[in-house]
Amino acid sequence: MRLSAYFLPLLRENPTEAQIVSHRLMLRAGMVRQSSAGIYSWLPLGFRVLQKVEQIVREEQDAAGALEVLMPTIQPAELWRESGRYEDYGKEMLRITDRHEREMLYGPTNEELITDIFRGAVKSYRDLPRNLYHIQWKFRDEVRPRFGVMRGREFLMKDAYSFDLDAKGAKHSYNKMFVAYLRTFARMGLKAIPMRADTGPIGGDLSHEFIILAETGESAVFCDKAWLQTDVLGTDVDFNGDLEPFFKKWTSLYAATEEMHDPKACPVPEDQLVSARGIEVGHIFNFGTKYSKPMKAVVSGPDGAEIAVEMGSYGIGVSRLVGAIIEACHDDAGIVWPESVAPFKVGLINLRAGDEKCRTAADDFYKKLNAAGVEVLYDDRDESPGVKFSAMDLIGLPYQVVIGPRGLDKGVVEFKSRRDGKREEMSPEAALNRLST
């Protein structure tokens, strides 16, 4: 993509309304634009990141055997009356009346609607277990929306719902999501730690939050130092096998949010305890028959008797993750994207747009990157080197290739890694090779 034909409204100044670093950087990097309180439009650069985050979430849900569906945003109030949550939910629920005076709402979550779909389709224990998920916009009418996409009103969420015949099956479904979540966040370059959590308005008796570590995180967390060495992606997992050993291993290490942490009762010695800041990015629940009983989601068991299915629900804040990743991955100059979610892999800078030799060399390099399938943002604008360098650092692509007249005379380009700032001179061919692998 040529920057001269792109839509990237960068801001030079820090916007005063932004209190946290991800909000500031997303506005400055032209990723989002607020349309009203807590509601954002995703501009091209931000949308690319959102898509990549969404795709990683999707791949790991699929790998764990969940089936993708798509439920609508607008739901009928009747369903929520069946579960008893319509009145309970309070003002966070955006209530709507349609032209025929029917009561509707913008879904803040989907337990009721998925239970309705399930009970309309599944009648026999032979069709269990199932896990259905979707990635859809939700709305929660927060009193004071703030922190950009970290606490917006309209937000993109992945929510999965499992259906099992008994508690043992439900625990296996829970374990699948538990493992899939750790893999999902690890693939985004994040260190996510599962912490035992309260179940709140969703209900049930088993629940974990997934909290990623970020220096500028919203809350204090404590965990065993050994967590930082855990290699989730390096662990071979068979989703069809017994996952309880993984669950036990990954919940055996101490980890607690500030509210749950009691220094006096903490089993970990002080020198083994990490005190850090974290951001919640996922939450999983096993709530048994809380919805299936009132909503009559039953199957006939092997002996013909009716059995209310055991359910769980599993959420990931997809749009929130974009902000959370920035909280975990930035420096003074801007964002530092992990490669798996970077909007482009490399930023190509032509130092002198007016110089024909530079332009020819940069155009040529750009074509070769495109031909090799490398995602590249090419700064071909007629701007000063300083403006281009700071723009590229701000938007935080993992690699930068700088083409200028002095280098060209020597037959080299400059190759910079955004994460460590390391610069190397190398031939264009060598740079191309490095980026194509």
Add this chain to the structure above:
Amino acid sequence: MRLSAYFLPLLRENPTEAQIVSHRLMLRAGMVRQSSAGIYSWLPLGFRVLQKVEQIVREEQDAAGALEVLMPTIQPAELWRESGRYEDYGKEMLRITDRHEREMLYGPTNEELITDIFRGAVKSYRDLPRNLYHIQWKFRDEVRPRFGVMRGREFLMKDAYSFDLDAKGAKHSYNKMFVAYLRTFARMGLKAIPMRADTGPIGGDLSHEFIILAETGESAVFCDKAWLQTDVLGTDVDFNGDLEPFFKKWTSLYAATEEMHDPKACPVPEDQLVSARGIEVGHIFNFGTKYSKPMKAVVSGPDGAEIAVEMGSYGIGVSRLVGAIIEACHDDAGIVWPESVAPFKVGLINLRAGDEKCRTAADDFYKKLNAAGVEVLYDDRDESPGVKFSAMDLIGLPYQVVIGPRGLDKGVVEFKSRRDGKREEMSPEAALNRLST
């Protein structure tokens, strides 16, 4: 995907609420389920088709140089007051009041919001032209929603918005979308014909509807027989070059909706005129400064003077297309998917799930298809051959491979093409070869 682990609630009977064939077949094939009037959940099979349609739309928008963004579903009423459409829009607009009594609405279209984004970001003629598009759920509160996803209330739409400095540039942007639309529908196996249209509430003076031919289409259309021979995908188009010749060529052939067609004034001789039925799947508009003037979307021109930008908007009904494709592609036994949008490429039927030899052979063939990257739905259920054949015909995958005891004794499987019903016996290797290419 194994059918025994899938979520595919097929219906044997025609649902009484469905008046048109696509609605009937989508319900019977377990593609969607209504959650309230005109609002649907997309079940796994339907969601796969929706995703494929969406991806073709996306690829052709990208190829034409449009940039993808994502605007929210909920918009502030103020923006619509600026354009003057808030009061005009009537009861089709779903109006919402949030907890702070602010007036909001569920976007039925996005001219106002995109204009607001544009004016906040672009100040100079040097940043033109631009075309921004998104694929997002919209809501129109129809009085009588019906015909399934063809006329739902919550629907998925691709809408693009072009911004140009002058009328000539705007026409070029219009031509790009005109060509991209013809390519988009052709890739879905549809014959789409552009027809000059009224601009209605969107405004402007140049507009085309894209109508696909379908025997069971909603309205009568007339066109020059030569249209049926037009090969859009075989025409090499350079989106950076002059597109006016393509526009002229593809609008020179007679085509008109029933309302616009006057048999007495028709320039095409009777034996050259095709009378058919059609479905509107896209609509493009060039409306000049209708929104940019009241909303002050201006850039400074080469001489420093303020110029209101020339705009156009371009819609494709993405969820509607899924129904429209079925209207165009079905027979008495069910859906007949064009390969590019089929949920799976092939349905694999094991005729005797209880027979070990059959199961081993079918499992093996299934593994090989997966390894070759061929999307396959494997009917491994313990059901009668008749049930399996009719289910597979109903969901309409392009190819079927049937593995049964008699064939295995001869070392062959049956290969069936859904479109023409042709059956051939061949070795498993030959079938695999045929499907992998």
